[in-house]
Amino acid sequence: MGSDWFEFTVNFIKMILIFLMMVQIVPLLVWVERRGSAFIQNRLGPNRVGPLGLMQLLADAVKFLTKEEFVPARGHSMLFYLAPIAAMIPATLALAAIPLSVPIHVEAFEWLGQNWGPYVFKFQGYDFGIGIVFVLGVSSLAAYALLLAGYASNNKYALFGALRASAQTISYELAMGLSIVGVILLFGTFSFSEMVTAQAHALSFSFFGQPVEISWLPNWGIFYQPLGALILFAAMFAEANRLPFDLPEAEGELVAGYHTEYSGFKFNMFFIGEYGHMLVASALMVIFYFGGYTLYPWLTPATVSSWFADLSPTKASLFTALVLHVVLLLKIVVFLWIFIWARWTLPRFRYDQLMDLGWRKMLPWALFNTVVTAIAILVMRHQWGQ
Amino acid sequence: MIYEALGFYSLSLFILFFAYKTITVPNPVHSALYLVLTMMGLAGTFFNLGAEFIAGVQLIVYAGAVMVLFVMVLMLFDLKAELRSFSRGLLSGSLKVMASALLAGMALGAIKNSVDPAGLQPPAEISANATRQIGVLLYTQYLFAFEVLGVLLLVVAVGVVAVSRMKGGTHAKH
Amino acid sequence: MLNTEALLNIGTNHYLFLSAILFSMGMIAVLMRKNVIVMLMGIELMLNAVNLSFIAFARESGQLSGHIMVFFVMTIAAAEAGVGLALAVAIYKKFHEINIRFFEHLRG
Numbered sequence: 001m002g003s004d005w006f007e008f009t010v011n012f013i014k015m016i017l018i019f020l021m022m023v024q025i026v027p028l029l030v031w032v033e034r035r036g037s038a039f040i041q042n043r044l045g046p047n048r049v050g051p052l053g054l055m056q057l058l059a060d061a062v063k064f065l066t067k068e069e070f071v072p073a074r075g076h077s078m079l080f081y082l083a084p085i086a087a088m089i090p091a092t093l094a095l096a097a098i099p100l101s102v103p104i105h106v107e108a109f110e111w112l113g114q115n116w117g118p119y120v121f122k123f124q125g126y127d128f129g130i131g132i133v134f135v136l137g138v139s140s141l142a143a144y145a146l147l148l149a150g151y152a153s154n155n156k157y158a159l160f161g162a163l164r165a166s167a168q169t170i171s172y173e174l175a176m177g178l179s180i181v182g183v184i185l186l187f188g189t190f191s192f193s194e195m196v197t198a199q200a201h202a203l204s205f206s207f208f209g210q211p212v213e214i215s216w217l218p219n220w221g222i223f224y225q226p227l228g229a230l231i232l233f234a235a236m237f238a239e240a241n242r243l244p245f246d247l248p249e250a251e252g253e254l255v256a257g258y259h260t261e262y263s264g265f266k267f268n269m270f271f272i273g274e275y276g277h278m279l280v281a282s283a284l285m286v287i288f289y290f291g292g293y294t295l296y297p298w299l300t301p302a303t304v305s306s307w308f309a310d311l312s313p314t315k316a317s318l319f320t321a322l323v324l325h326v327v328l329l330l331k332i333v334v335f336l337w338i339f340i341w342a343r344w345t346l347p348r349f350r351y352d353q354l355m356d357l358g359w360r361k362m363l364p365w366a367l368f369n370t371v372v373t374a375i376a377i378l379v380m381r382h383q384w385g386q
Numbered sequence: 387m388i389y390e391a392l393g394f395y396s397l398s399l400f401i402l403f404f405a406y407k408t409i410t411v412p413n414p415v416h417s418a419l420y421l422v423l424t425m426m427g428l429a430g431t432f433f434n435l436g437a438e439f440i441a442g443v444q445l446i447v448y449a450g451a452v453m454v455l456f457v458m459v460l461m462l463f464d465l466k467a468e469l470r471s472f473s474r475g476l477l478s479g480s481l482k483v484m485a486s487a488l489l490a491g492m493a494l495g496a497i498k499n500s501v502d503p504a505g506l507q508p509p510a511e512i513s514a515n516a517t518r519q520i521g522v523l524l525y526t527q528y529l530f531a532f533e534v535l536g537v538l539l540l541v542v543a544v545g546v547v548a549v550s551r552m553k554g555g556t557h558a559k560h
Numbered sequence: 561m562l563n564t565e566a567l568l569n570i571g572t573n574h575y576l577f578l579s580a581i582l583f584s585m586g587m588i589a590v591l592m593r594k595n596v597i598v599m600l601m602g603i604e605l606m607l608n609a610v611n612l613s614f615i616a617f618a619r620e621s622g623q624l625s626g627h628i629m630v631f632f633v634m635t636i637a638a639a640e641a642g643v644g645l646a647l648a649v650a651i652y653k654k655f656h657e658i659n660i661r662f663f664e665h666l667r668g
Binding site for chain 3: 388390391394398401402405406408409414417418421424425428431432435436437439440443444447448451452455456459460462463479482483485486487489490493494497498516519520523524527528531535538539542543545546549550552
Binding site: 129130133137138144147150151159163167169177190 | 419422429438442443444445446449450451454455457458461462517
């Protein structure tokens with residue numbers, strides 16, 4: 001965690017901030033979702049409490065906290081309490097492994113009569129060399145929250161919802177994993193920050209061994225992997241159980257699916273988990289295909305730090321990280337809006353259509369994408385005629 | 387050193403406790419959930435041992451896919467907690483426990499005698515680039531085994547579909 | 561007298577001890593439980609114990625072949641779990657029972 005207690009404290013606070021970020025984005029998203037759906041459906045939406053209805057979230061929170069605590073009589077009460085917690089853990093852990101900006105370099109300074117050595121604080125909870133594998137692994141644990149909730153509720157609708165959810169998660173995980181393979185092959189790394197660094201310059205690739213550079217386009221993954229991006233985004237909808245893939249909680253058939261028996265804050269925790277998944281999914285899309293926290297040619301770590309060249313190095317590094325963090329957040333917001341937009345635009349799939357899409361369309365296309373990417377990389381990067 | 391020991395012992399305690407719960411709780415669903423926790427503990431141990439990629443794969447394959455299948459099938463069956471979760475027979479039961487204990491004792495004894503406990507110095511560090519090296523090894527030295535495994539998986543997939551669509555077989559009513 | 565040095569100096573031995581105990585636990589599950597699926601879980605536990613020893617040896621020797629073996633074992637374990645569960649489901653559909661004693665009545 002750190003070599004001395006200053007570094008330790010900062011890292012600890014950082015983790016808490018990331019968790020709070022995930023939790024705090026939920027009320028805002030709920031507001032955007034309700035106002036946005038109203039806007040799409042030509043209604044007004046919640047607009048009574050506070051300016052633009054923003055205080056509605058506070059009222060909702062109070063309502064959630066004061067609801068009756070309810071546990072089904074013949075369910076498994078321990079698992080019933082465990083499920084909402086399990087719903088929040090995967091999204092939190094996954095979000096903490098994603099770099100949200102460039103590292104902050106703090107120079108050596110003197111404070112409280114002591115010398116504090118130079119530090120490098122990464123703008124993320126923790127950094128593994130294998131960030132992508134970790135995020136995939138952790139988010140594959142999300143199925144347990146739904147299974148536990150369905151099983152512990154002792155309710156047939158809840159159980160059906162849970163079984164549907166887990167089957168759906170397993171099916172779409174395959175397509176999701178395979179669609180990422182293309183980007184991994186392309187950038188040759190499992191680390192998020194290396195992937196972002198690779199996308200922070202002009203579009204450059206080798207065409208049959210000849211280097212080609214297009215200076216007005218950024219080197220984003222989307223230009224190499226449009227199919228992979230599409231499949232990943234669709235699979236992310238399924239993983240987050242959002243419409244058009246919200247079969248686990250289809251209210252026409254299953255009352256409310258796996259969270260039928262949940263009320264009050266436990267229900268809210270499922271909600272936070274779902275929005276956390278959306279957040280992680282958007283962040284992954286941005287980092288894999290849309291340049292992460294950089295925006296070539298205007299906002300790259302090099303250009304932004306040149307704005308702050310006359311400040312002290314510590315401050316310059318801090319401000320650079322903050323500016324790039326805002327860039328990442330703006331990109332994430334675009335994808336979150338697409339999530340909400342799709343929810344109020346597309347109808348729900350039927351269950352057989354869902355399975356058909358996952359196994360017979362997305363999986364073969366993802367496999368095709370992987371194979372074509374591998375062959376293209378082999379052929380294009382080969383030094384022909386030498 | 388003390389941190390490594392702390393990490394090892396807490397993880398071992400975690401793993402052994404949940405493994406014990408896995409094999410003793412009467413409700414099979416609880417058993418499977420405890421096994422998931424055991425797998426996660428093992429992933430942590432792999433991570434401690436410097437096998438980051440394997441730890442991630444352990445999470446994806448075991449905790450995320452295989453155990454979800456187990457839990458799903460158990461929930462489909464809707465088994466009540468079994469009153470007698472262990473097989474019958476005091477004599478045969480104690481024989482089985484003794485056989486397992488004997489195996490464990492022999493293994494522990496063999497480990498104790500084979501490696502010099504004092505000679506365990508910090509082992510060769512696996513480099514940070516281990517994932518790439520695993521890939522290279524997999525596609526050069528172990529290519530044949532890798533291909534065979536691919537064929538095996540195909541055969542298994544076909545077999546599973548055949549088994550689950552099987553109409554006849556045991557005690558079939560014609 | 562406890563030798564604290566040997567206890568605190570974590571090496572391959574410690575991981576092998578853990579692995580051996582886990583393996584025996586898996587074996588007990590396979591030998592003693594009545595539920596077929598719990599027996600399958602015991603097999604998974606045994607395979608995991610073996611994986612642990614592979615990884616420990618890989619670190620001891622500094623070679624990555626151990627990791628490859630773990631990779632293969634995981635693949636086979638996943639395949640085995642798939643087949644085992646499919647068989648269990650097929651049998652459950654016939655008998656509504658997955659007690660191991662009922663498997664005595666199987667015939668072709």
